Amino acid sequence: MKKGKISSLQMAMLLYPAIIATSIISVPSIVAKYAKNDLWISPILASVIGFVTVYIAYELHKLYPKKTVIQFSEQIVGRFAGKIISFFILSFYLLSTGHIIRGYSEFIVSSFLINTPISVIMSTMVLLCAIAVQGGLEVLGRLAQLFIPLFVVPIFILVILLSPDYDMKNIFPILSEGIMPPIQGSIIPGGWYSEFFLIIFLLPFLTDVNKARKYGVLTVLAVMVTLVVVNLTVLFVLGSTTSSRNFPLLNVSRYISLADFFENLESAAMAVWIVGAFIKISVFYYAAALGTAQLLNLSDYRVVIWPFTIIFIEIAFWSIPSTAIYTSYLIFVLPFYGPIVQTIIPLFLLLIALVRQKLIAK
8 A cells, every 4th residue: 555755844744734723713712711811821731632642652653663553453452342443533533524624614604705605615625635635645745845834924924913912911810710720721722632643644654753753742842832822812912802702813813904004914814724724634634544444454545535525525514514513513522532532542552552562571
């Protein structure tokens, strides 16, 4: 099964927008409902899940260096239990890909292309991602290298140009209600941090796997810093009204006015969302396609790519029919569903694998 090779740096460039793309749009307002003006602390606390997930994935990879979780789970817990775990993990990635497509489309339709049917937005993005995944992992890695500036630079520009509108007093009082509100707020971004388990589908195909753990940790740090900066930016501009906005980063971009030339830079927020969503959906798409091919013992994962386009569009269209339900999914489902599938289950696999190794050594 030809899958291609990428470097650890390309892996980091794939993971960074794959984690941050959807979170910077939705997380600030959701976290603000719990943490209020301490919303910038929550991503720091939640990053623990990211570091733990990267550690678990890397340790599993060291034990089974040429295999993904779909392949080595059967070796750890047996054929039958391994198939069930693999099916459960793949179901998560299939559903998550559809939900990500829905969230992307809801944002585009509600904020920019109001009169465009949402099915058109979903279909065009899925087809574009399918073509990218068809090209293989090397193509995805190079696309990430090409598009990462288009993702990072607009965020940097927004933060700088919004600085005249900052009201630093909005950050005070810090921890006025104790540490519990930020901890409650950290549960939400924890769902996104657990997505670092996607690294398990990339590690077997790295040209410099010895650098993988370093780049994995650096990517978690980069995501944490980005979320803290975005949350602070939104807080400094919107203050206590942050929790009432659906897309606060888009809202603050409308505050920009510099020399009557740079004004209403919603396009920057849109660029971040489209580029980030493209990479994120492509990475999830790749993981789902590769994992399914490995579970079914297919010779090439590309045979499932085009059937998956229909499946993803159907999931996106029917499973989450509105923005309100999508927000409920982000608050009540993803923060628990994500870590269970991508952190807790892999942790149990790692513990069982280590115990088995010790028993064999004896």
